[in-house]
Amino acid sequence: MTKFDWLGAKPVAHRGLHQPENGIIENTISAIVAASRAGFAVEIDVQVTKDGEAVCFHDETLDRLTSENGLVSNRTLSELTKIPIKDAVDGDKIPSLAMVLNEIGGATPIYIELKSKFDDDTTIAKAVMKTIKNYRGPLALMSFDPRFFEVLEDGRPSYAVGQVSYRHDDEEAQNLNPLFRLLRRFCFPAFQHDLDFVAYNADHLPEFGPRLFRLRGKVLSWTVRSDEKWDEISPYAQQMIFEGFIPKLRPNRL
Numbered sequence: 001m002t003k004f005d006w007l008g009a010k011p012v013a014h015r016g017l018h019q020p021e022n023g024i025i026e027n028t029i030s031a032i033v034a035a036s037r038a039g040f041a042v043e044i045d046v047q048v049t050k051d052g053e054a055v056c057f058h059d060e061t062l063d064r065l066t067s068e069n070g071l072v073s074n075r076t077l078s079e080l081t082k083i084p085i086k087d088a089v090d091g092d093k094i095p096s097l098a099m100v101l102n103e104i105g106g107a108t109p110i111y112i113e114l115k116s117k118f119d120d121d122t123t124i125a126k127a128v129m130k131t132i133k134n135y136r137g138p139l140a141l142m143s144f145d146p147r148f149f150e151v152l153e154d155g156r157p158s159y160a161v162g163q164v165s166y167r168h169d170d171e172e173a174q175n176l177n178p179l180f181r182l183l184r185r186f187c188f189p190a191f192q193h194d195l196d197f198v199a200y201n202a203d204h205l206p207e208f209g210p211r212l213f214r215l216r217g218k219v220l221s222w223t224v225r226s227d228e229k230w231d232e233i234s235p236y237a238q239q240m241i242f243e244g245f246i247p248k249l250r251p252n253r254l
Contacts (some may be wrong), residue, residue, distance in 0.1 A: 023089025093238025
């Protein structure tokens, strides 16, 4: 397993350093730049477009964050990047992944979460790999969907790869195959694919899978929303993916 010195070295701003009350909205260029300038790493989400490209957007649909509606995957890249984000003071529109990478230019680590419908479609993984091909900054790719890891293997060790997981006791997880849920809960795909890190739900730590994985790789935790929460779970994770506050400076736990 390749070691990346930068992996987990900085707190990671979840969807960028967004502050909706100040018009800085999640997964926008403004939020991403704000995180970088504040000295944090950045986590973003990517969805696939109708024409097989990657855009920086969390939801499957446009409804929550824009005045448009319908599936992101029903629009082309050109169409999506013209759509303004609601309440964004700087006029942010939906950015493509290429725009994000160009804006950061290696200034801080970027953690890219590949969103999935769990339908065996790996188009998003291929789109991301195509986009990052010539990027030289510190980069980590991660997903809840272990089907992507085999595709992402082709580009390692140019970037880190990680599994995102949790305890699987919520209603949404009950629609998944029970064995799939169990294996993912205990981070089996991270061991199977020799991944570099695990990102685990902060409310579900401690848990056996990430505790075992920490003996051989990095464990990050999402989404941490206070210094007090980090104090509680920091024995079980080496870094936080945070939102809604500015973390205190702390000794490096790597």
